[in-house]
Amino acid sequence: MAETPALSVRDLVVREGERVLLSLPALDLAPGTTLGIRGPSGAGKSTLLFALAGLDARATGQVLWGGLDLLALRGGGRAAFRARRMGIVFQDFLLFDELDALGNASVSTLYRTRGDRAPLKARAGALLERLGVPDGRRAVPTLSGGERQRVAVARALAHGPDILLADEPTANLHREAAEALAGDLLAAAAGPGKVLVAVSHDEALLARMDRVIALKDGTLADA
Amino acid sequence: MRDLWDGLPAGVQDVAVLALLLLPLLVTGLVVTRGFAPWPLARAILWRFRWPVLIFALLIAVAVGTGIGLIAQERALRQGTAAAADPFDLVIGAPGSEITLLLAAVFLQPSDVSLLDGAAYEAIAQARGVAFAAPLAFGDSVDGAPVVGTTAEFVTHLSGGALAEGRIWAEHGEAVVGAGLGLPLGAGIEPAHGTGPSAESDAHAGEHFTVTGRLPPTGTPWDRAVLVPVETVWEVHGLAAGHAPERAEQVGPPFDAAYFPGTPAVVVRPESLAAAYALRSQFNGEPGTMAFFPGAVLSQFYGIMGDVRAAMSLMALVSQGLVAVSVLLGLFILSRLTRRQMALLRALGAPARFVLAVVWCHGTALLAAGTVLGVALGWGAAAVLSRIIGARTEILLHTSLGWTEVHLAAAFLSLASLAALLPAAAALRAPVIEGLRA
Ligand SMILES: Nc1ncnc2c1ncn2[C@@H]1O[C@H](COP(=O)(O)OP(=O)(O)OP(=O)(O)O)[C@@H](O)[C@H]1O
Numbered sequence: 001m002a003e004t005p006a007l008s009v010r011d012l013v014v015r016e017g018e019r020v021l022l023s024l025p026a027l028d029l030a031p032g033t034t035l036g037i038r039g040p041s042g043a044g045k046s047t048l049l050f051a052l053a054g055l056d057a058r059a060t061g062q063v064l065w066g067g068l069d070l071l072a073l074r075g076g077g078r079a080a081f082r083a084r085r086m087g088i089v090f091q092d093f094l095l096f097d098e099l100d101a102l103g104n105a106s107v108s109t110l111y112r113t114r115g116d117r118a119p120l121k122a123r124a125g126a127l128l129e130r131l132g133v134p135d136g137r138r139a140v141p142t143l144s145g146g147e148r149q150r151v152a153v154a155r156a157l158a159h160g161p162d163i164l165l166a167d168e169p170t171a172n173l174h175r176e177a178a179e180a181l182a183g184d185l186l187a188a189a190a191g192p193g194k195v196l197v198a199v200s201h202d203e204a205l206l207a208r209m210d211r212v213i214a215l216k217d218g219t220l221a222d223a
Numbered sequence: 224m225r226d227l228w229d230g231l232p233a234g235v236q237d238v239a240v241l242a243l244l245l246l247p248l249l250v251t252g253l254v255v256t257r258g259f260a261p262w263p264l265a266r267a268i269l270w271r272f273r274w275p276v277l278i279f280a281l282l283i284a285v286a287v288g289t290g291i292g293l294i295a296q297e298r299a300l301r302q303g304t305a306a307a308a309d310p311f312d313l314v315i316g317a318p319g320s321e322i323t324l325l326l327a328a329v330f331l332q333p334s335d336v337s338l339l340d341g342a343a344y345e346a347i348a349q350a351r352g353v354a355f356a357a358p359l360a361f362g363d364s365v366d367g368a369p370v371v372g373t374t375a376e377f378v379t380h381l382s383g384g385a386l387a388e389g390r391i392w393a394e395h396g397e398a399v400v401g402a403g404l405g406l407p408l409g410a411g412i413e414p415a416h417g418t419g420p421s422a423e424s425d426a427h428a429g430e431h432f433t434v435t436g437r438l439p440p441t442g443t444p445w446d447r448a449v450l451v452p453v454e455t456v457w458e459v460h461g462l463a464a465g466h467a468p469e470r471a472e473q474v475g476p477p478f479d480a481a482y483f484p485g486t487p488a489v490v491v492r493p494e495s496l497a498a499a500y501a502l503r504s505q506f507n508g509e510p511g512t513m514a515f516f517p518g519a520v521l522s523q524f525y526g527i528m529g530d531v532r533a534a535m536s537l538m539a540l541v542s543q544g545l546v547a548v549s550v551l552l553g554l555f556i557l558s559r560l561t562r563r564q565m566a567l568l569r570a571l572g573a574p575a576r577f578v579l580a581v582v583w584c585h586g587t588a589l590l591a592a593g594t595v596l597g598v599a600l601g602w603g604a605a606a607v608l609s610r611i612i613g614a615r616t617e618i619l620l621h622t623s624l625g626w627t628e629v630h631l632a633a634a635f636l637s638l639a640s641l642a643a644l645l646p647a648a649a650a651l652r653a654p655v656i657e658g659l660r661a
């Protein structure tokens with residue numbers, strides 16, 4: 001008997017009024033694999049990632065993570081699932097400008113149970129250091145684009161999620177920095193049963209993924 | 224239950240009411256934030272949007288301060304005027320307006336009042352239960368300070384038993400001055416006829432007083448008065464001096480009815496409370512006189528003011544409604560400023576209650592700051608007003624923060640903190656993706 005796929009998408013449709021932003025009849029991903037998504041601007045890559053995270057209230061169909069249909073859950077259940085299992089790197093970083101680097105990387109300590117807070121904070125600090133933002137007290141507005149990117153990655157990894165969703169994670173980095181960050185992401189997703197889904201234009205990153213799909217006008221195109 | 228409550232000391236009751244008023248706030252805070260640490264983020268958001276936050280807090284402070292200030296000021300005025308009227312047990316004058324006579328006799332406001340003649344005065348002075356009956360005579364001034372003619376008994380009574388320095392007059396031409404006048408003992412005074420800017424300074428040319436004593440501070444307009452024997456005032460105006468010519472040098476009672484020129488007011492010190500009531504009804508019953516307790520007239524006056532306030536409370540309600548609406552509106556605007564942050568929290572998987580907690584905390588912190596500032600502002604404004612009123616009238620006003628104001632502020636804060644849940648709930652209903660793309 002085949003193993004339950006880590007991710008199984010069925011009839012996923014996102015509509016904005018009459019317009020179909022995304023239509024994905026089927027997509028399966030085995031545990032322990034990485035998926036790259038490419039496509040021109042406006043193809044619906046971010047829309048797909050949001051739907052996979054259960055963030056798009058307009059999405060219909062099924063998004064099964066290990067057999068659990070995220071879209072069948074209510075908002076609270078989806079949030080709990082994200083907090084526990086998912087790490088998301090948003091396009092344009094989406095950091096809290098009012099918090100410092102470490103505050104951003106460890107922001108989830110504010111709403112996690114008391115016992116989880118200290119280890120998570122320590123992990124976030126270590127991640128920042130490894131990713132190249134050693135001073136956690138720096139204010140977000142003083143960080144370069146690349147540094148913000150790394151803080152965003154540290155925030156996504158701090159709680160040790162088994163599902164990593166990344167939207168253009170290397171877009172603001174130089175060649176070597178991009179390679180290093182790609183390596184860190186892949187390493188974080190390397191454990192058994194872990195999954196990485198990364199949207200990217202970065203051919204070097206895409207080349208290191210197990211599988212790559214292409215989106216065009218909201219549907220699958222030839223990769 | 225009722226008996227138990229009534230049996231508690233007032234202070235305990237006040238604290239209990241305060242706790243009860245703050246209970247909704249505390250319960251909401253506890254329920255919303257339990258198990259979370261929303262403060263670091265709420266504080267960071269407040270700091271980031273400090274200018275709009277500050278302006279909004281100031282608006283709340285002004286709204287709260289106005290209410291607090293009015294209440295504190297009114298109480299100070301009530302207490303100050305009541306204290307000023309305290310030495311005036313019973314005032315008797317010619318029939319007319321009690322308020323006018325009260326303003327003239329107690330607060331030394333220039334006014335036209337009819338006079339009591341010598342026979343009326345004698346009837347008062349010889350009535351049963353009168354410890355002393357002091358005529359008052361007004362109409363002159365010294366550099367704007369009113370000159371009041373009266374008797375040594377009343378000066379002793381007003382001073383509470385002893386002068387601050389010097390002695391009471393012994394003869395015509397001697398004066399006792401109020402504590403607020405900077406005239407040293409032995410100084411000479413030239414009185415002018417009338418009061419205020421129209422006083423005719425040379426009308427009494429040749430008259431001259433010498434200061435022999437000074438009153439202790441009384442916190443009343445009498446602190447700025449020059450007190451002289453009532454006979455001196457009469458004499459200055461070319462009237463009979465209250466005594467038969469063979470006793471022309473006498474100062475103080477008894478007076479001769481035939482040589483008594485008239486007095487606008489007689490302050491009566493009754494021997495007992497029962498005597499006070501008996502005297503009041505006796506002289507209210509006679510056609511030529513009117514008698515009243517200044518304290519009672521004042522509280523009647525404030526009673527009328529209270530009715531006016533009640534009539535105005537509809538307006539107050541409308542304005543309070545406006546304040547409530549603007550508070551709510553302000554909270555909504557502030558929560559719009561943090562739309563992206565809240566969407567981000569939800570995208571990261573923060574529980575809805577945590578997002579609620581962050582919005583509620585920064586809203587309530589702002590409300591609390593505004594309210595505390597408002598209480599301070601209201602108290603400060605009342606204190607400044609009291610000083611101004613005090614400087615103008617010499618009535619000593621003590622502005623204090625009463626429990627009424629504290630309770631009012633607590634009730635406002637509690638209600639407003641409940642209202643702060645509305646924008647917090649709205650932040651939860653907004654679509655996450657729109658917030659992230661905003
Ligand atoms: N809230 C929205 N309402 C209407 N249209 C939207 C909305 N959000 C996105 N779109 C549209 O959906 C399409 C897909 O957008 P999406 O952000 O997924 O593109 P993308 O592939 O991530 O592009 P890029 O590479 O520029 O990030 C675009 O045409 C965009 O204009």
Ligand SMILES: [Mg+2]
Nearest residue numbers: 045046047091
């Ligand atoms: Mg995109």
